[in-house]
Structure formats: structure tokens, C-alpha cells
Amino acid sequence: MLRNLTLGLTLFFTSNIFAGGFCLSHGxxxxxxxxxxxxxxxxxxxxxxxxxxxxxxxxSYCDFIPGKNYGTCKDENHKQAIVDKNDCSKAIPQEIVQDLL
Structure with missing residues (x-):
């Protein structure tokens, strides 16, 4: 009985967390x-x-609220800022790019 109640409460809170966009972990x-x-x-x-x-x-990842044990799901941001093409100090090495393709 207690196990069923625990499972029911877990499912209830999990569905409410997702519905509101809240999260407890990145997963x-x-x-x-x-x-x-x-x-x-x-x-x-x-x-x-x-x-x-x-x-x-x-x-997406869980963006934790400062001082809290929960956060909201946020999309990864891969929109790059305008980069100085004359500054290659942060460029990805060609060998790494080959491995990613």
C-alpha cells in the first residue's frame, strides 16, 4: 500500500514538474x-x-534557481556571438572537427 502511494505521488509530482517546465535534474x-x-x-x-x-x-538542461534545489528547463544556446575572425585563439582544431563529422 505504501509503495503504491509513493509511486503515485512520484508520478503526480513528476508530471506536474514537466507540465510547469520545472526540473530537479538535467536528465x-x-x-x-x-x-x-x-x-x-x-x-x-x-x-x-x-x-x-x-x-x-x-x-535542454536544468537551469537551477540560485538557492533552490530545482530550476526550469532551458534550451542550449548555440547561436554564436559575432566573433573576431582575426582572433583564432579559440578556434576548434581541424583534427577535432574531423572526429565530429
């Missing part, structure tokens, strides 16, 4: 994925790089 938000395009600087040689765009799957 509760992971089922929300979307195919999107993201652009990054990729190294092309010594101190040279270029912007390349890739189709990626972006998900």
Missing part, C-alpha cells in the same frame, strides 16, 4: 532535443581560421 530536460545549425571558428593552419557551420543536435 529531466534531456528528452527535449532539436536539430539546429551552429557556426564556429575552425583552425585551418598556423594562426589562420575560418567560420564553418555544422548541423548539430541541441538539447
Amino acid at each position: 529531466q530536460c534531456q528528452s527535449l532535443t532539436d536539430e539546429t545549425t551552429a557556426c564556429y571558428l575552425v583552425s585551418t593552419g598556423k594562426n589562420q581560421c575560418e567560420e564553418r557551420c555544422f548541423t548539430i543536435y541541441a538539447g
Whole structure:
């Protein structure tokens, strides 16, 4: 009886958490994925790089409220700010890009 009550309460609170967009862990938000395009600087040689765009799957994460043990599901943000194409210090190495494709 107690087990059934516990299971029922768990399901009730879980469905209410998802319905309101609230989460207790990142895992509760992971089922929300979307195919999107993201652009990054990729190294092309010594101190040279270029912007390349890739189709990626972006998900969601639990954005915890400061001082609380819960948060709300937020989409990953892969929209890149305008980057200085003359500053290749943060460019993704070509070898890593090869592994991602």
C-alpha cells in the first residue's frame, strides 16, 4: 500500500514538474532535443581560421534557481556571438572537427 502511494505521488509530482517546465535534474530536460545549425571558428593552419557551420543536435538542461534545489528547463544556446575572425585563439582544431563529422 505504501509503495503504491509513493509511486503515485512520484508520478503526480513528476508530471506536474514537466507540465510547469520545472526540473530537479538535467536528465529531466534531456528528452527535449532539436536539430539546429551552429557556426564556429575552425583552425585551418598556423594562426589562420575560418567560420564553418555544422548541423548539430541541441538539447535542454536544468537551469537551477540560485538557492533552490530545482530550476526550469532551458534550451542550449548555440547561436554564436559575432566573433573576431582575426582572433583564432579559440578556434576548434581541424583534427577535432574531423572526429565530429
